[in-house]
Structure formats: structure tokens, C-alpha cells
Amino acid sequence: MPAFSPDLMSDVRARFAHVDSCPFQGPRIFFENAGGALTLNSVVETSAKFAAIPDNQGRDNPAAHALVDLISRAKQDMATFFNPNGGQFFVGESGTELTFRLIRTAVMGAAPGGAVIGSTVEHPASRSAATHWAKAANKAYISVPHDDPTGSVSAEAYAAHMTPEVRVATILHTSPVTGIANDVAAISAAIRKTSPHAYIFVDGIQHASHGHIDIRSYDIDGYVVSPYKVFSRHGYGVAWVSDRMTALPREQLINGPADNWEMGTRDTGAYATFSDVVAYLDWLGRQRSDGANPRTRVEAAGAAIHAHEQALTETMLHGTGNLPGLAELPGITILGGVDNPAREGLVCFALKDLPAADIVAHLNAQGIRTHVRKADHYSGNILTPLGLDSAVRVSMCHYNSVEEVSVFLAAMKEIAAT
Template sequence: MITEKPGLMEEIRGRFAHVDTCPVTGPRIFFENAGGALTLKSVVETSATFAAIPDNQGRDNPASKELMRVIDQAKADMRTFFNVAGGQLFVGESGTEVLFRLIRSAINAAPEGGKLLGSTLEHPATRSAMGYWAEKTGREHVLVAHDDASGTVTVEAYKKALSPDLRVATILHTSPVTGMAVDVPAIAAAIRAAAPGCLIIVDGIQHASHGHIDIDSYGIDGYAISPYKVFSRHGYGIGWASDRLTALPKEQLRGGPAENWELGTRDTGAYATFSDVVDYFAWLGGQFTDSGDKRARIEAAAEAIHAHEKTLTDAMLYGTGNLKGLSEMAGVGIIGGVENPAREGLVSLTVEGVDAPDVVAALNDQSIRTHTRKADHYSGNVLEPLGLPSAVRVSLCHYNTLEEVAQFLAAMAEIAGETGAP
């Protein structure tokens, strides 16, 4: 456990920019990590360094060759982080753009006819892309219904929709609305058993900062993340495409390398900043294992992160010290249920008689940053079936503390009108 190692939490927080202070408003608690995690200080420094370099990639000069070395190192680090031996890793505009490209390429290269498969839990990054190309190619887009009570979708639900004519399927690794994870390996295996030729694309954007990624164990064809949600910065996304998907026809410069997914020159600094992220995971994992293997350290970091975030969400739900948890506060509802083993560092809630934007505003007044999820094109798929116009999303990361949770619970007790609230 992170908190069981004296001084480790302070060292962790010291590696992040603006960990307890907003550059605009001053001191604050940051519980809006699902909207974008805090940024490593090393990422800020690396971004500035590479932004100033005038040389371009692919030239015959020492600076250009150094840029290519940095990119090669970053791709090697990405392979370690994703735990994937084959396929191609590439950088795109954003995680959403990468998913659109993977899905577009898969659907247009797949044999004619057949069906496309997804779920109602998915973010529009996958659901919109699948829907658009289903219409363009005249295919049916089958949506597996997620479970409203648990806030996730199961392999059993997917199995009901499987058929041999599936062409492309999408899976959401973790919901940014409910915070619940999905059993990607089990669902992918079920799809493969029913339709071996089906191309499977996974949205890992919300999952990346909370638990380890192990692509080689999934049996999939595409995976995407948004690095700004995993301690890097805005302005790029990372995608992985299997050898099978890469070999299919796709948009690329004619005459270029057949395995290339990137369109135009990408930012070397984007690659370099992800190496900073991987180095951070390896450093953190090194506090819990003596192994010199970087992957082993990343796995140790993921285990420590998961354990710490569970401690924090349990404290939110069940209380800490003399403070009531959310589950004990009258009128407070928890999306996905209170006891849910699929939860990853996020609690979405409602307060009876208080609109979600007003709860967020009241928390802001006490310097606690959260976010309103509205029943719009981003979150309506989850909130509308629950009859909710909006909800409050409280999202954590491993650099958050029990003391911050305690301040949040004290503020929530006031908002919920708890008798005897501090």
C-alpha cells in the first residue's frame, strides 16, 4: 500500500504539477481526474525541451537522428507499458481520433456484409464511429445492453448477441460515467469463438491510469488511450493495431512503408512525454518490487494504484474517521451501486433535491473540483435509462489522499443536509 510506506505519498505528489493548487483559483482538491489527470512535472519539462528543437525527423544530421532515437525509445516504452510484442504503435491527434481511425480502417477493410457489434455502455468515441460507418457500409450495428444496476456490461450479455457474421466489434475497458471496468479478455474470447475473423477494437482511455494494460492477453486487434488522462499532456493519442489489422488496406501515403499508420510528421515531444509516463510507473513500481524488469515494475505500480484507489473510494462510500460515507447520507444515490468490485477510482452520485450542477458548484465553493455529467451525447446512454438528467462525477487517482476524501465528505454532508455535519 502506498500509504504504508513513509514519505512515499509526499514523493508521489511532488512529481505532479498543480497537485493541490489550481493555477487560476489557488488551493483546491482535484477530484476531476477522469476529465484529465494531473500532469507529471517531467512531462512539462520534456514538452518545453522538444518544442524548442528546430530540426525535423528523417534528416542526415545529429539532431534529427536524436529525434528518431527518442521516438524509437518511446515506442519500446509503449510496448512495455501495453505489454504487446507484435503489431504497430502510433501517435494520432487524440484518443478519440485514434479510435475513429482504427474503427474506420477495420470496417472498410472487412469483408462485405455482416454485422458490427458494440454496447450501450460505450463512449461516443467508439459508438459514434461504429454507427457512422454502419450507415455508410449498409451494415447493422448491434448494441449489447449494459446493466443499469451495476453500471457495466458482462460477457453473458455479449454472448446473447454473438453470431458468425460479425465483422468488427468494440469494447469499452472502463466507463468514464459509472467508473466500472469491463472484462475485456472474456468478452474478446467469446467474440473470437463465435466469429474468428471479427476485428476487435478496445477503448482504453478511461482505464489506463487505474490499472495495468496487457494487450497480449486480450486477443484483440486495436487499443487506444488518451495520454492526458494518464499523466501526460493534451494534443495526442496513442493507438495500437495488430499485425492482422495493419496488413489490411488503410489510409496511408502511397509508396510509404506498408506498416505505417501515421499521417504526416508527428510531434517528437509527444512520444518523449510518454516515455516520462512509463518511467514514472516504473519508478513507482520500484517502491514495491526489487525486480529490475520494467514490465514487472509497471505491474507492481498498477497493483499499488488499484489498492490505494480502492481505499479512497471505500472511504468515500463508507466513511472515514468520524465522517459518514456517501452510502450513509440520506438522499445520496450511487450510480452502479455501493458494493461493486468493478469500480475503478470513480464514484458518480446524485443528491435528492439538489441538481448535480449545484452540487458541483457548492463543492467548488469549498475548493473541491468535481464534474457534472449530463444526459447528453456523452453520458445520456447511462443516465437516461436511470431517469437522471445529470449526475456528479467524483474521480480519483493514486496521488489523492484520505485527508482530501475527508474534506470532500465533510462538504457533502453539508450539501446533503446531514444533521450534525461539520
């Protein structure tokens, strides 16, 4: 059964733009959330409002003062969402740009020599940045193999490859290919046990929309998200950095503020739209909790999101009524395994003798938006070891319904039969 009641489901969906129709295609079911989540209506309104404001921060006029206050408020809201212990937030061009920048700063600023460690499950953004800057800094790169059947990497796998010479480590929170989450806190602890002073970076881009983030419990130095994947919009990324990361040498304006990470005037509207995201999660948390503080309500929202998405993926995998689930189709391969408790709102699959691109095309013709993942520079690290040249990614979010999953299963039943 879905975790959301029909009334709550209706209220949730009403807060998002284009929830059941595409302005180019018409009516459709949106199961492409890993490529970019739906956008809150409030974010659309805020974006339009701030796009029209000509003033910049840092001036002595009422508009500039208001913009500075809005940015300050947004950083407080980010703290509510991420729950850090110190450090600071800033925005950049995108999650990928911030990933490169933080990893570059850590690798180039760490003590000479040593090594950089990461895993084969990671998105190419962190892998590319880590290998590039490790080479530039004359540091070895240690590649931790992930577990192909589960689509994840464990703390034990990191521990087996750790040395005291590790200067920088990268961790993927959740895979955008398999939808399987990794235990960031446990991996971080394994890294620190052998190399206590390593700089640890986490890619939270896929994870952010599927449940709560608790940086305080991770003992890390950098965490990055792409807001367009967490109900906001394109055009910016959000990063949190520890104070010790900020103390490293990095690009700055001469004689500028020592702790400043931002390059040039930032878009106040970007900050303001992230406040919209946190306000929405606060509202959702209020539907499940009468907690007195915003963080408690955001945590309640994360728990509700996780429960609802778990119900959606269980239905998709095991079926409902007379509709078989994906796991019951002959010749099926479910990436990450069928019953994987670390799955977050995403099912990636392949059918023997039926190309993934054909399945995606058939679904799209029926108004069901999914995506094909190919064994290319984005997903080859996951697909190639499984002997797959492509797979179908069905990525859900908490505003999706069991009814939408049922429509998908009916379509898949027909596709598999042909």
C-alpha cells in the same frame, strides 16, 4: 487505510504539477481526474524542451538521428506499458481521432456484409464511429445492452447477441461515467468463440491511469488511450494495432511504407512525454517490487495504484471517523452500486431533490474540483435509464489522499444537511 505510506504519498505528489493548487483558483483538491489527470513535472519539462527543437525526423543530421532514436525508445516504453504481442504503436491527434480511424479501417476493410457489434455502455467516440461506418459499409449494427445497476457490460451479454457474421467489435475497458471496468479478456473470448476472425477494438482511455494494461492477454486488434488522462499532456493520442489490422487497406501516401499508420511528421515531444509516464510508473513500481525487468515494475505500480484507489473509494463511500460516507447520505444514488469490485477510482452519485450542478458549485466554492455529468450525448446512455438528468462525478487518482477525501466528506455532510 491508504495503501500508500505518508512518505510515499508525499513522494508521489511531489512528481505532479498543480497537485494541490490551481493557477487560476488557488488551493484546491483535484477530484476531476476522469476529465484529465494531473501532469507529471517531467512531462512539463520534456514538452518545453522539444517545443524548442526545429529539426524533423528522417534527415541526415545529428538532431534528426537523435529524434528518431527517441521515438524508437518511446515505442519500446509503450510496449512495456501495454505488453502487446507483436503489432505496432503510433500517435495521432487524440484518443477520439484514433478511435474513429481504427474503427473506420476495421469496418471498411473487413469482408463485405456482416455486422458490427458494440455495447450501450460505450463512450460516444466508439459508438459514433461504429454506427457511422457500419452504415457506410452497409453492415448491420448490433447494440449490446449494458446492465444498468452495475454500470457494466458482461461477456455473457455480448455472447447472447453474437453471430458468426460479426466482422468488427468494440469494447469499452472502463466507463468515464460510472468508473466501472469491463472484463475485456472475457468479452473478447466470447466474441472470438462465435466469430474468430472479427476485428476487435478497445477504448482504454478511462482505464489507462487506474491499473495495468495487458494487451497480450486480450486477443484484440486495436487499443487506444489519451495520454492527458494518464499523466501526460493534451495534443496527442496513442494507438496500438495488430499486424492483421495493419494489413487492411487504409489511407496512405502513394508508394509510402506499407506498414505506416502515421500521417505527416509527428511530434517527437509527444513520444518523449509518454516515456516520462513509463519512467514514472517504473519508479513507483520500484517502491513496491525489486523485480528485475521494467514490465514487472510497471505491473507492481499498477497493483499499488489499484489498491490505493480502492482505499480512497471505500473511504468515500463508507466514511471515516465521524464523517459519513456518500452511501450513508439519505436519498443517495450511487451509479454502479455501492460495493462494486470493478470500480476504478471514481464515484458518481446523485442526491434526491438536490441538483448535481448545485452540488458541484458548492464543492467548487470550497476548493474541491468535481464535475457534473448530464444526460446528454456524452452520458445519456448511462443516466437516462436510471431516471437521472444529471449526476456528480468524483474522480480520483493515486496521488489523491485519504485526507482529501475527508475534506470532501465534510463538505458533503454540510451540503446534504442543508
